[in-house]
Amino acid sequence: MRPYILALGLLGLAGSVQAQDTSSTTYQTRQGEVTVTSGQPQARQYGAPPAFADLDRNGRGVLGEAEAAAYPPLANDFIHADLNRDGRISRAEYERWAAHQ
Template identity: 45%
Template sequence: MKLRTAFLIPLVAGSLLLAGNALAQDQSQSTPTSDTTSTTFNSPKGQVTINSQPAAVPDAGPAPDFATLSGGKKSITEAQAAAYPPLANDFEYADSNRNGSISKAEYQRWVKQMH
C-alpha cells in the first residue's frame, strides 16, 4: 500500500461521516422572511405560534401638570406616578437623584425629554 492511499482512506471515511451528519439535520423549518409577523413550529404538545411584532403602544395623552400628580405637594411619589402610566414606567429614570420621589424640576426635565 502506498503512503497516499493510507492518507486517503481516513479522509474519505471522515468526509462520509460529516456528510451523514449534515444530511441528518432537520430541513423542514424555514427561515422567516422580513414580511412575516409570526411563525409556527410543531412541538410534542401541538403547534406553537410565535408573533414577532410588538403590541401597539397605547396613547396616554399629554402629561398632566405637576400639581395634579403631586396632589399639591413638593414631589411625586411612586404611588402618585401610577396615575400617569408613562411616568410610572419611567419613574426610576425621572427620579434622577434616586431619592424615591420626583421633584418639580425632575418632572419638567422628564416631560421635556418625552417630547
C-alpha cells in the same frame, strides 16, 4: 442607475421585514387542526405628560411612586426621573423628564 436599483431593492426588503410583525403556524393534532398566531402588541399612546399638579394628588409638591403610577410612562421611568435618588420626583425633575417625552 445602480444606486437607484439598490435603493429600490432595500425599500422592498424593508417592507417585507415590517410585514413579519406577526406569524402564524398550523399544527395537525388528534382533535383537529390548530392554528397559532403570534405577534407584538400595538404600543399604547398616552399623549402628552399631564401637568405636575394633576399628578400631585396630596399637594406635597413632590411625586411618589404611587402618584407617578397614574401616568404609566412616568412610572416606567421613575428611577430615571428621580435625579437625586431621594425616592420622590420634584416639580423640577418632572419638568426636565417631561421635556424629553
